[in-house]
Structures are given as structure tokens and as C-alpha cells.
Amino acid sequence: MIRSTFAVIAMLCWAGTVMAQTEAEPEKGRWSIAIHGGAGTLERDRITPEKDAEIRAALNQALAIGSKILDDGGSAMDAITATIVSMENDPNFNAGKGAVFTWDRTNELDTSIMDGSDLSAGAAASINGTKNPILLARAVKDHSPHVMLSGEGANQFSREQGLEQVPPEYYATPYRLEQIDRLLSKEVSAADIDYKFGTVGAVAMDSQGHMAAGTSTGGMTGKRWGRIGDSPVIGAGTYADDRSCAISATGSGEYFIRLGVAHEICTRIRIRFPAAIAEAQLAVPKDSDGNYTYVIHASEFMLPDEEIQQIADDVIAELGTLGGDGGIIYATPWGQAGYSFNTPGMYRGRATSGGEASVAIYGDEQ
Ligand code: ASP
Numbered sequence: 001m002i003r004s005t006f007a008v009i010a011m012l013c014w015a016g017t018v019m020a021q022t023e024a025e026p027e028k029g030r031w032s033i034a035i036h037g038g039a040g041t042l043e044r045d046r047i048t049p050e051k052d053a054e055i056r057a058a059l060n061q062a063l064a065i066g067s068k069i070l071d072d073g074g075s076a077m078d079a080i081t082a083t084i085v086s087m088e089n090d091p092n093f094n095a096g097k098g099a100v101f102t103w104d105r106t107n108e109l110d111t112s113i114m115d116g117s118d119l120s121a122g123a124a125a126s127i128n129g130t131k132n133p134i135l136l137a138r139a140v141k142d143h144s145p146h147v148m149l150s151g152e153g154a155n156q157f158s159r160e161q162g163l164e165q166v167p168p169e170y171y172a173t174p175y176r177l178e179q180i181d182r183l184l185s186k187e188v189s190a191a192d193i194d195y196k197f198g199t200v201g202a203v204a205m206d207s208q209g210h211m212a213a214g215t216s217t218g219g220m221t222g223k224r225w226g227r228i229g230d231s232p233v234i235g236a237g238t239y240a241d242d243r244s245c246a247i248s249a250t251g252s253g254e255y256f257i258r259l260g261v262a263h264e265i266c267t268r269i270r271i272r273f274p275a276a277i278a279e280a281q282l283a284v285p286k287d288s289d290g291n292y293t294y295v296i297h298a299s300e301f302m303l304p305d306e307e308i309q310q311i312a313d314d315v316i317a318e319l320g321t322l323g324g325d326g327g328i329i330y331a332t333p334w335g336q337a338g339y340s341f342n343t344p345g346m347y348r349g350r351a352t353s354g355g356e357a358s359v360a361i362y363g364d365e366q
Contacts, residue, residue, distance in 0.1 A: 029207025031070035034329040034337040034350040035062055035083055037093045038250045040196030042345025042361050052361065055092055055347055059359040062086040063349040066202060067357065076212035076246070076331075077115050077138075080202035084134040084214050087200035091173045093347075094198030096132055099171045099218025101180035107171040110219055110232040112148075113137040116211030116240035123148040123232040128171070129155045131164040134216045137232070139163060147234060151226075171218070183222045198347075199231055201248025203240070203331040207353070209297065211331060213238045213246035213262070220253070229253025235263035242297075242333060244270035245308075251326010251343070255319050261328060268311045269332070273301050302334040312340035 037059060047055075066083035070076070088096025099107045111133035112123035122141025125148065130136045139161045140149055149157055159165060199217035206212075215238045217231040230237035230253035237253065239262035240246035247262035256262075281296045312330055319326070320342045327341020329348060337350040341363075349359035360366065 029073070030335045030353045031076075031079075031205055031207050032331050032335045032337040032350070032352040033063065033066045033070060033079060033083070033202065033204040034331055034339065035059065035066065035087070035200070035202045035348065036248065036250055036327070036329045036339070037062075037087060037200050037347030038196055038198040039327040039341045039343040039346035040325070041343065042196055042347065042363075044362060047361070051092075055361060056359050058087065058090045058092055059347060059349040062090075062200075062202070063351050063357060063359065066204060067351045070204060070206055071353065073207055075208070076204040076206040076210050076240075077113070079204045079206065080212045080214045081113070081134055081138055083202040083204075084200055084216050085132045088132050088134060088216055091175075092198070093200045094176075094218045095200040095216040097171055098173050098176060098198070100176055100198075100221040100223075101172075102219075103184070103222050103224040105180055105184075107168070107218055108223070108226075109133045109171075109217065110229055111137040111214070111216040112232045112234055112238040113141060113214040114212065114234060114238050114240040114246075115141070116213070116242040116246055119241060121147050121234045121238075123234060123238075124154040124158075125150040125228045125232040126226055127151070127154045127158070128168060129165050130158040131166045131170065134214055135163050136161070137214065137216075148232065150228070176218075176221075179221050196345075197250045197252075197326060199250040201231075201238070201250060201329060203246035203248050203329050203337070205246070205331045205333060205335060205337075209242065209333055211240045211242050211246040211333060213240040213248050213331075215248045215250075217250075230256035230261070233257055235260045237262060239263045239266050241266050241270065243274075244333070246331045247328050249326060249328045250346070251319075251341075252324045255322050255324025256326065258322065259315065259319055259324070261315055261319060265312055265315050265328065265330065268315070269303060269308065272303055272307070277301060297333075303332070305336055305338075308332055308336055309338060309340065312338070316340045316342050 091098035351357035
């Protein structure tokens with residue numbers, strides 16, 4: 001009751017674009033999740049009906065795993081971790097099994113994860129040996145004093161953490177080997193091969209209103225010299241903040257790093273309403289110790305769907321202006337979950353506590 005009263009006060013403080021959330025909340029609590037399996041030139045004439053069905057099944061499975069955890073009251077962190085593990089284990093995606101090869105015909109995996117409730121984060125770059133790289137990102141976050149580890153040191157940390165290890169050939173699939181061999185024999189260019197980015201990612205809001213984001217990838221086919229993309233870079237490929245949104249990106253990583261895409265989108269959302277929150281907080285009564293009896297949370301405010309979409313689209317348009325291709329998935333503290341991409345398609349899916357659940361590939365699908 002107190003919550004809804006103050007939500008209404010808050011609403012009045014910023015009429016028009018801010019809405020109270022409390023009335024619409026279903027009993028079990030609101031949650032939402034969005035996933036991606038990469039963006040690119042995903043057009044109907046480039047994908048067989050069998051592959052189309054296989055990818056949709058993989059996306060549906062990953063989405064169902066995350067949705068179940070959220071629906072059971074689990075955390076956004078646990079939901080996105082399990083979702084990403086499922087896609088890392090699927091050879092259709094460029095993450096874990098099925099990762100692309102480097103110029104030296106090795107696999108160097110990049111990954112990151114972020115918890116929006118306290119802005120804690122973990123990342124690992126240029127790793128191999130770990131079966132599920134996202135678990136290493138999470139271990140870096142949970143069990144090290146650092147945010148990002150790389151190369152052999154990160155591999156050693158993974159072993160010390162007792163994470164499941166695999167031999168180097170585990171990641172290989174005939175399709176990825178053929179891709180690197182065609183690239184190295186100069187039959188095709190890197191641009192031809194990376195017409196679809198198969199990186200995986202997930203973002204979610206749980207029933208406590210906490211946000212989380214994670215991304216995992218093999219990077220770009222034929223990468224050299226220890227190249228690291230945006231996926232393990234907090235703020236570029238991954239970002240989560242309870243005050244604004246959770247983002248996971250896929251595409252030409254160099255451009256996502258240069259624009260700080262994930263953080264940029266979250267910041268544009270966050271700065272839309274702090275003044276209104278501060279104003280609403282002033283209206284909350286204080287207890288005998290002078291402390292507020294209730295702290296206004298960002299989730300009591302809402303940016304409408306169109307505004308969130310516009311902010312995401314604006315940043316992706318800027319990415320395109322620089323020359324970058326790809327897209328992002330987003331989740332917000334108001335339960336929205338969606339996408340923005342400048343490529344013909346994106347492997348994607350989303351689900352909410354309201355019962356919506358869908359997966360899509362091509363740009364003209366919802
Ligand atoms: N963003 C990744 C990278 O640049 C590639 C991808 O999304 O597939 O490493």
C-alpha cells in the first residue's frame with residue numbers, strides 16, 4: 001500500500017512519461033528475459049528449412065531454461081548463466097562448442113557477465129580449456145578480486161576453481177574448420193565468413209527487480225595477434241544496472257568497443273529520470289531517526305516501450321554510421337525485453353511473466 005501510494009506520488013511528479021508499476025504486477029512477480037545467438041545476414045534464402053528449425057529449437061530450449069528459473073523465483077544471474085550454458089553447448093552457435101577458429105587454427109573464447117544489483121562483473125578473454133566460458137566469467141566475478149582475466153592466467157584460474165575442462169578439440173565442428181580453411185586458402189574473405197555472428201547472450205530482470213547480462217563468443221573467424229572483441233568488455237558487449245537496463249551485444253566488436261554500446265544505452269535510459277526519482281524521494285516521510293521510511297526504486301518508474309526502443313535504435317544507428325554491424329538485446333527494470341539490430345536478421349528470443357514467449361531469426365519477424 002505504501003509502495004503504491006508513493007508510486008502514485010512519483011507518477012504525479014513526472015506526468016506523461018512516468019507510470020506507476022504496482023497495479024499491473026502479477027502475484028508471482030514480474031520477470032523478463034531476452035536472448036540472442038548472433039546477428040548478421042540471416043536471410044531466408046541463406047538458411048535451409050532444417051537449419052531454421054534447428055536454430056529455433058535451440059533458442060526455444062535456452063529461453064525455456066531461463067524462463068523456468070525466473071518463474072520459480074530464481075535470480076536473473078542464475079537465469080542468464082543457465083541460458084548461456086545451454087547455447088554454449090549447442091554447436092550451432094559461435095560460443096563454447098562450435099566456436100570459430102583463429103588464424104592459427106586455435107580457439108580463443110571471450111565472455112563476460114554483470115549483476116545489475118551491485119554492478120559487480122566478471123570477464124575472461126582469449127581463453128580455452130573451459131567447457132563453459134560463461135561459468136568462468138561468473139567465477140571471476142564471484143571468487144576473484146578482479147573483473148577481467150585473460151589467456152593462460154584465466155585458464156589456470158578456471159582449473160583452480162574446479163570448472164569442467166575440455167581438450168582443445170572439443171570446440172571444433174566440421175563447419176567451423178571448413179570456414180577457417182577456406183579463409184586461410186583465400187577462397188573467401190573474413191567478411192564472407194562472418195556474415196552471421198553466432199555469439200550468444202542473455203539479459204533478464206528477475207522477480208526482485210534485479211537485472212543481469214551475459215555474453216559468450218569465439219570472436220571473429222581468423223582473428224590474429226590475440227585480438228579481443230567487445231564480448232568480454234564490460235560496457236561494450238555486456239552491461240547491467242538495476243537503475244536502467246541490461247544489454248548483451250553481438251556484431252563487429254571493434255565498433256561496439258569504440259561506442260561503448262552496452263553502457264551507452266543504459267546511460268541514456270538512466271539519465272531520463274533520476275531527477276523525478278529524487279523529487280519523489282523528498283515526498284517520502286522520515287522515521288524518528290531521520291531516515292526515509294521507504295526508498296524509491298527505479299522500478300516504480302517506467303519509460304514507455306517506444307522510448308526504450310528509440311534509445312536502443314539511436315545507439316545502433318550511430319554504430320552503423322561508424323561502419324559497425326550487429327545488434328543488442330535489452331531488458332529493463334519495467335519488464336520490457338527486446339532487440340535492436342542493423343543487420344537483416346538476428347537469432348533472438350524473449351519471454352515475460354505475462355506469458356509471452358517467442359523466438360525469431362529474420363528482420364521482418366516480430
Ligand atoms: N562481437 C563478437 C566479436 O567481435 C563477434 C560476434 O558477435 O559474433 O568478437
